[in-house]
Ligand SMILES: Cc1ncc(C[n+]2csc(CCOP(=O)(O)OP(=O)(O)O)c2C)c(N)n1
């Protein structure tokens with residue numbers, strides 16, 4: 010049967026093209042792979058190969074014609090034994106390119122959040138739990154050790170994690186307890202070992218990949234985002250990367266521009282990642298244990314300055330803190346201060362200062378940036394009618410910007426003042442002591458912002 | 466460590482290959498070629514969108530290496546992945562339906578030509594970032610070594626990818642940790658429009674492991690028997706716990722880099738010459754006929770059967786519905802631990 014040769018799509022964006030030249034004429038024999046025409050697309054002139062054999066019965070679109078739509082018939086191909094008359098009889102193009110059968114209709118909308126916020130106010134651990142004092146560093150180490158005891162498939166890899174006991178001594182003692190099979194020193198090759206971690210996760214293990222600091226994770230950003238975060242989706246749910254990327258994040262002290270950046274907002278941007286930025290030792294422990302158990306890739310942003318700080322940690326065999334549940338550190342009726350990670354030290358310090366002036370701030374520690382506990386923030390803002398966010402990162406496209414947008418959308422009528430985002434300054438981190446101090450967000454700036462939104 | 470130029474004993478291996486095996490090679494390579502031709506047609510009709518990288522010309526690489534693999538072995542590759550999936554036994558219908566972005570595709574239509582996976586067949590994608598699959602392959606090998614089994618991972622990548630930094634990082638760690646991974650460089654001479662010579666002054670990719678102590682070998686990728694023989698050697702090395710192995714397989718892609726390739730970087734004659742003189746499928750066909758392992762009629766029957774399979778996959782790929790709109794919001798986060806291994 011004679012078939013029509015259709016105008017081909019030759020690039021992802023092509024909708025029509027110019028039939029520049031016929032290289033075969035009517036009556037010519039054609040075999041598969043022969044170039045029969047030259048077609049100009051939006052990108053280039055391309056050769057059009059025949060896919061079937063036969064005889065070119067009739068040319069329907071003469072050369073030089075522009076604006077030929079993809080899938081329009083351009084010629085008729087005759088099979089062995091057919092004559093030209095079959096060309097005229099050839100039906101309209103086989104409607105092979107029929108539209109896809111429609112799928113069940115549904116709205117392509119994100120599952121909508123309830124209108125009124127319903128914060129989860131359950132305690133993180135039972136009342137009366139015995140507490141012990143621990144540094145954030147010790148809490149992180151204990152979390153890893155407990156999870157490695159619990160699950161054989163959990164292992165730690167990174168630069169200086171084993172024999173050196175961790176560049177910041179977070180993995181102290183782990184090599185001794187778990188051996189070199191599970192606590193693995195890597196060469197200085199972030200992109201490579203992040204990718205090996207992703208592959209190991211695909212292969213059924215639970216890697217903890219430590220970056221000496223998150224500044225160096227930029228070398229590995231492709232594996233984190235393109236491979237770890239997106240594979241579950243791209244595979245239609247078949248496989249993903251249950252793993253933790255962890256290490257210190259943000260400014261330390263006097264280490265200059267390349268070693269002082271807060272990546273919270275960067276990772277929070279990515280669907281498929283979970284992002285944790287703890288402040289206290291108890292949160293560091295409970296959240297890291299949750300991160301290791303989570304079936305998704307988790308970015309766990311620690312902070313060098315916080316490593317040595319001590320907090321009360323519940324003295325329990327096993328306790329975890331769920332993601333997406335903020336913690337109210339201080340209740341207050343006049344203003345809501347939202348922060349996370351090291352920003353919490355500025356937020357809490359500011360709240361102290363404000364209290365002395367008779368302003369009662371409610372201080373919320375978000376704890377995780379993905380998922381986000383909107384409900385706790387919104388419920389608080391609806392009570393105080395004012396909000397200030399505090400973070401160390403850069404101001405443009407900051408996480409506070411996102412919170413402001415959500416508050417505006419969902420609590421606009423409750424606001425008595427615009428939300429203010431306190432952030433690091435819009436400059437690379439300077440080295441000089443005085444300039445570095447200026448570049449960082451401070452509790453005084455938070456106090457000032459609160460006074461602005463409370464019109465004091 | 467041995468580094469050798471030139472093929473493993475392909476011709477000798479050919480001398481005592483069974484008729485059954487030759488026919489299977491012929492069948493499997495032809496399936497890939499016909500499947501890819503059909504994909505090209507569907508692309509021309511607008512049924513397949515975006516990027517679509519065909520494997521035509523390179524069929525002997527995956528078919529030869531799959532013959533050296535056993536159950537449990539893993540594979541991971543780039544966006545030029547259709548052949549790898551068919552060769553490891555994935556269903557042509559599921560692959561074609563992913564190309565058309567339909568519900569019946571391996572990724573429910575959410576991955577596309579470049580991103581397909583199969584837990585069942587231990588196929589770990591389908592990766593669009595040049596070189597990214599190489600450390601992932603080493604990581605899969607890491608997981609098997611960690612668990613203490615003797616599985617091997619095949620990490621496939623191109624001559625262009627071989628110059629990526631993360632490949633060098635991976636060679637170093639794979640050898641350092643004796644990971645059971647075969648690095649398969651499919652040297653088809655071009656990375657899009659850049660010939661090997663224009664990308665490196667060190668074009669012998671099988672030698673790239675020397676600096677790390679990794680054995681490597683150059684293989685004639687148009688000879689499926691040579692590929693299988695080299696694959697068996699590499700796999701034995703890995704299974705014996707001796708660490709990674711590099712196979713640089715010399716092959717050639719007949720079609721454009723992707724569908725929208727104006728092909729100005731090589732002459733039509735160059736392509737034609739290889740098609741006529743070096744074609745891997747024609748090679749096996751001749752072995753079958755001259756060795757009297759098969760008659761013309763038998764081969765015609767194989768052709769016919771394959772055509773039917775490919776047409777069936779195309780019909781399925783057209784009839785399968787587009788994914789339900791709710792699918793937009795699924796598979797972003799796992800609720801429970803994926804059973805990855
Ligand atoms: C990191 C990265 N850079 C660039 C590209 C665009 N790109 C896609 S394929 C390709 C050529 C790769 O050639 P090669 O590795 O030889 O594989 P082949 O396509 O020949 O199979 C390029 C540059 C990409 N996908 N990823």
Ligand SMILES: [Mg+2]
Pocket residue numbers: 623624625651652653654655656657
């Ligand atoms: Mg190439």
